[in-house]
Amino acid sequence: MTEETRRITRAERLEIEKEANLKYWEEQDALLFKHREEAYNIGGADQAERLVKQGKKTMRVLVGMLIDPETEFLEIGLDAGYNIGEKKLYGGIIYEEEKRGHIPGGGVITGIGTVHGKDCMIFANENRFAAGTYFPITLKKHMRAQAIAEQCGIPCIYIADSGGINLPLQVGCFADDGHFGTMFYNMCRMSAKGIKQYTLSTGGNTAGGAYIVYLASESIMIEKLAFAFLAGPPMVKAAIGETVSQEDLGGAYVHTQHSGGCDHFVKSQEEGIEKLRAMIEFESGQKIYSDRRETREPRFDYKEMMSNSPVDTYHHINIKDTIKCLADDSYFHEYKPTYGLGRGDSIICGKMWLKGIPVGVIASNASGVIYIEAARKATEWMLRCGNSRLPVLFLQGSPGYMVGKAEEWGGIGKYGSDMVRACSCLETPKITYVIGPDHGAANYGMCGRAFKPSFAFTNMRGRTTVMSGNTAGFILETVRRKNIEAKDGAVNEEEMAKFRQMMRERYDNEGHPFYTGSLLFHDGVIAFCEARNKLARAFEIALRVPIRKSDWGDLKF
Amino acid sequence: MSVNIASHMPGTIAEILVKVGDQVQADDELLILESMKMENPICAPSAGKVKEIKVKEKDKVDTNQVLIVLE
Structure with missing residues (x-):
């Protein structure tokens, strides 16, 4: 056989593919970073200038001042609102009609920041777009952030500057559960549970929006910048014929000296941020409910993970190549590694340390097609993680459960339903990271959004339909x-x-991550180079409350 | 001695990567079986020569159906 006709071996082929994979994912992640820029710079120079004229800094600058120096802001739902007018959900066409079809970032900044060493959920109205008004997608994002705060028991900080509900889109914003009122309901309920709510008003808070000031555990208003009233001057004029300025109707001095609706009067945004930090300093310290040990770096860096992720979402992946780039010391303790060879190993189960935090892992492997053996193993592992109060990372890349007569007779539906049940009833923190195909019932068994993972992320390779x-x-x-x-x-x-x-x-x-992100089907697209840090950070936050006991309900065997 | 390479799942033959007479090494990809939305490579369990190819591209195959014979 001559050299020319010698067929390349699988190993050789994989080696060539690795190079192509690396290049492709570098390009894709560059695309992701560019995508984020749009939300960071929404409104462009015009809007930034408008804020300067009002004596305001951008919300992103304020958030940066609020959190501890050298700490990272874990942004939630940054991909929301992109080309929302083209989507068929949450208002769809009505955004287009109002020329608001593209809201990069979704109209509110939400994420977890560290203030005086304590994790806080931070909300900041994006006042560079439509005066910080709430669109249906803005509300969905706000509710998601409040849900995380409540689940993780972390205080909420609202930097408020919003015109309230975006009036042309009121039908998607006002009357339903999950709409504008729910944001206040959540503030009240969290406060009752001891989760503090702090507000810095740095702009208008009209009508319902004023409650974000009044309902806070403590609130701050800035002289001549912040206003809160049930109705603004024009409406007051129309209703009762009274002529009054904004400042005299509901300015900072009105609510801190007369109405008592607000608690602290400050003269600038800087002073307001300092006051917020002072309040958080009094918050009780947070701990992590995990036997955390010291961090050890993996022996392989993220580029290895990129090289081993095939360009095509529908090609086999060796998920152990991903796990070794995430795990401390690249060490993975695998559960039942020899069980059901060729069928049981389409899901890999085990444990690892992630920046010192012990974490259970349930990961789609190879084709990701879930056979009976894989489903049984995954269910057993969820039960074991739940019983030993171990948080679980789902690495989802499964296109579905195996179909056909043989599997049906063997009980794939039954064993799949066990996975779904175990995943529903698992009370330990769950984090889902989609790294491949995410379809059908596999989305359920592998802890899709409906199964309330503490955080749901995807990478650029994920496809969810x-x-x-x-x-x-x-x-x-x-x-x-x-x-x-x-x-x-x-x-x-x-x-x-x-x-x-x-x-x-x-x-x-x-199914593309930008499309699903725009509708907030996940909390964010994570680049390969960020995966280990962000997943570990998310577990840290999810472990701020004690892990509850899991009750499993009526499993079948 | 002949070795039968059988399909481990039902699906469609997407691509045949070898021809009769080819010498293959262990773990070489012989064909791609499309099943469950995924492209699944079928690999040689050991080194050998392709003696017979029993399927053609786009054929539907069942579990345990012999696809290729090596010797």
Whole structure:
């Protein structure tokens, strides 16, 4: 056999692929960083200038001043609102009609920052877009951040400057559970649980929006910048004929000297931020409910993880190459490594230390297709993690459970439902990181959004839809074909091919991390180079409250 | 001695990477089986020569169906 015709071995092929993979994911993550810039710089120079004229700093600068120096702000839901007008949810077309079809960042900044060493959930209205008003997506983001704060028992800090509900979009903002009122309901309920709520008003807080000041545990208003009233001067004029200035109607001095609706009067944003920090200094210290040990760096860096993630989401992945880049010392203790070879190993279970925090791992491997053996193993492992109060990281890259007669007879539905039940009832902190296909019931068993993971992240390789674009194209074509044939019509093959292609593209588009992020189906896209730090940070926050006992309900065996 | 390479899951043959007479090493990819939305490589369990290819591209195959014979 000559050199030219010698077929390359699998090992050689993988080596070539590794280089291509690395290059591809570097490009994809560069795209992600560029995507974020849009939210950071929303409104451009015009809006920044407008704020300067008002004597205000941007909210991002204020957040930077609020958190401890040299600490990182773990942003939640930064991908929200991008091209929201093109989406078919949460207002959809109405955004377009109001020329508000693209809201990078979703209209409010939310994330976890450290103030005097304590984790706090920080909210800041993006006053460079539509006067900081609330759109349906803004509310969804606000509620998500409040839910995390409540779950993790961390104080909330609101830097408020909002025109309230965006009036043309009121139907998606006002009346329902999860709408504007829920934000106040959450403040009250968290406060009752002992989770403090602090507000710095640095702009308008009109009508319902004023409650963000009044409902706070302690609040601050800034002279001549902050206003809070049930109705602004024009409405007061219309209603009762009274002429009054903003400052005299609901300025900082009114609420700190007369109404008592606000507790602290300050003269500048800087002073306001200092006051906020002073309040948090009195908050009780936080601990981590984990037997944490010292951090050890992995023996492989994140580039190894990039090289070993195939460009195509639907190609096999060796997930141990990812785990070794996340785990301390690249050490992974695997559960049942020899069980059901070829079938049981489409899910890898085990434990690792993540920056010193012991964490259970349930990870899709190879094709990720879940067979009976893999489902049984994953359920057993969730039970064990729950019983030993170990938090769990789900690395999701599964396109679904195995189908067909053999699996059905063997009980794949039953064992899959066990996984879903275990994942629902697992009370330890769960964090999901989608790193591949995320479809069908595998999304459920591997702790998709509906199963309330403490945090849900994805990387650029993740694709989340009910099924893959390919399958959707095939199924929808079959249905359409049947319908046409039932009506004795002739199938136009060219049209059918176009239809199949259209459905395939639509699904591929809808499953992209930017699309799902825009609708807040996850808390953020994490780049490969950030994965270890951000996942460890998220576990730290999720472990601020004691881990509850898990009760498993009526499992089948 | 012949070695039968069988499909471990039902699916469709997406691509055949070898031809009869090819010498292969252990772990070399022989063909790609498309199943469950995924492209699954079928690899040689040991070194050998491709004696027979029993399927063609786009064929539907069942679990345990012999795809390739090595010798």
